[in-house]
Amino acid sequence: MQSSENELTSSTGILTVKLPFQSKSKSTSGKKRVSRALSRSYRRVETLDDQNEELRRKLKTAQKRLQRYDQKKNQVKPITNTPTGKTDRLLKESGIDPKCVPEVRKKLIYGECLSLEVKLAKETQGNKSNRKQIIHRVASGRVMKRYRMMSTFQVN
Structure with a gap:
């Protein structure tokens, strides 16, 4: 029973045990399937978020333009006598x-x-x-x- 592989001495502090697991790249479990409806809804949410962000940007631009127009309209221009x-x-x-x-x-x-x-x-x-x-x-x-x-x- 004394083989060189199974011999344990006090000089080796850590025991390593190799088990025959398969690596992830060679796994046979396959790719996890995502339902089409779920992926479609994710895409739709993403596009709607982009549209929402773009519309918010356009709203801010229009509000700034309106604010500048109101300031220009309310500003009293001095009458020039040239x-x-x-x-x-x-x-x-x-x-x-x-x-x-x-x-x-x-x-x-x-x-x-x-x-x-x-x-x-x-x-x-x-x-x-x-x-x-x-x-x-x-x-x-x-x-x-x-x-x-x-x-x-x-x-x-």
């Missing part, structure tokens, strides 16, 4: 879209620029009412240059 602002306001009040009639708009801006230049030249001139200097100031004014009306001024 020649362009006056012209656009005048055209809108008369029921005309400023973009539809560019020639009329340009002539109105020209008139507003001229009136502003005359006003500024008169203010800077003070009590001295030398017409030649006022006309010179109007002709070489900053407002006319800013609104690119110098060529129109020279033609007229």
Whole structure:
């Protein structure tokens, strides 16, 4: 009964026993079957979750857009007294879209620029009412240059 395989000595501390189990890769039990209805319901839940997430994202986007629109609508715009602002306001009040009639708009801006230049030249001139200097100031004014009306001024 003393074989070299079964001999146990005090020098070996751990006993290992090998049993003839099959490895998992070679198992004969086969793949566990999942019912088709269950897998279909899992897929449906997954797609519905994706759709739900996408719809929530779209809802947030629409809410932000609405919030920005409300802020823009409620924001009070200061009335500008520039020649362009006056012209656009005048055209809108008369029921005309400023973009539809560019020639009329340009002539109105020209008139507003001229009136502003005359006003500024008169203010800077003070009590001295030398017409030649006022006309010179109007002709070489900053407002006319800013609104690119110098060529129109020279033609007229």
